[in-house]
Amino acid sequence: MxxxxxxxxxxxxxxxxxxxxxxxxxxxxxGVNYVALGDSYSSGVGAGSYTSESGDCKRSTKAYPYLWQAAHSPASFNFMACSGAVTTDVINNQLGPLNSSTSLVSISIGGNDAGFADVMLTCVLGNDNDCLSRIATARAYVDSTLPGRLDTVYSAISAKAPSAHVVVLGYPSFYKLGTSCIGLSETKRSAINDAAAYMDAAIAKRAANHGFTFGDVRTTFSGHEICSGSPWLHSVNWLNIGESYHPTAGGQSSGYLPVLNSAA
Structure with missing residues (x-):
């Protein structure tokens, strides 16, 4: 007994x-007060299930910020990311909810500033030389102008939310190389991947300089690029051009969300 x-x-x-x-x-x-900022990779373009209130910003309930808040039930959640956003859009339109009580911020930004959409359009419609030339112009922009624009955004975030843990999400590699795949040449695919990695490196450096955490999604997307057996990215879609080269719902939940979970 x-x-x-x-x-x-x-x-x-x-x-x-x-x-x-x-x-x-x-x-x-x-107790977490979470604000999600950024461009279409954060709003969830390509994942579907867009909220009616978001309009052209196309904020998806399958995007990684929405999935994170659904799983963690933070005290507050403000989903501000918007399709097509550049750095000035973040500053002018997205920082309103930030304050001294904000504890978590996520953001992906910089791709539109560097002309991502025009790069992909040129590479799809032009020849190899056209593609490589446009990519060279984008890389020059990443060297000369993008760092200053990122600094301005990151400084504004820190000023409005000084206690927040800020996670800066990068961009994936777009193509699996060395495979037989209809569409762009291997030369174009390789150059596009290199350009994405080049931009990620620049973003990661600026993030680190501001004490932010950089979330590298290239590892989670590895094996799920376009031309792989199970891609998490849309290839060019002439019927819905806006979703081209954006993550699918699977890319958001299995590519982006685990990186935020690890970094948050």
């Missing part, structure tokens, strides 16, 4: 500790 009582006591004790720890975890998540 004494052994039974001791066992019951120990079981109850561990159960109480477990409930307390679970409650602490919930309280911690409930």
């Amino acid at each position: 004494r052994r039974f009582r001791l066992t019951a006591y120990v079981t109850s004790l561990f159960l109480a500790i477990g409930l307390a720890l679970a409650g602490a975890g919930t309280a911690q998540a409930a």
Whole structure:
């Protein structure tokens, strides 16, 4: 009988500790004030299920910020990311919810500033030389102008939300190389991948200089690029051109969300 009582006591004790720890975890998540900023890769273009209130910003309930808040139930969630956004759009239109109580910010930005859409259009419609020339122009922009624009955005975030943990998400590699695939030449695919990596490196450097965390999604997207057996990115879609080269719902949930989970 004494052994039974001791066992019951120990079981109850561990159960109480477990409930307390679970409650602490919930309280911690409930105390997070999360603001999601950025461009179409953060709004969820390509994932479908866009909210009616977001209009042309195309904020998706399958985008990684929405999925994160659904899983963690933060105290507040402001989904500000917008399709087509450049750095000045973030500053002018997205920073309103940030304040001293903001504890988590995520953002992907820079691709539109560097002319991502025009690069892809040129590479799809032009020859190899046209593509390489346009990419060279984009890389020059990444060297000369993008760092300053990123600094302006990152400084504005820090000024409005000085206590926030900021996670800067990068862009994936677009193509699996060395495979037989209809569409762009291997030369174009390789140059596009190199350009994405070049931009990611520039973004990561500016993020680090501001004390932000850079989330590299190239690792999670590895094996799921266009021309792979199970791509998480849309290839060119002439019936819905805006979704071309954007993550699918699977790319958001399995490519972007795990990176935010690890970094947040």
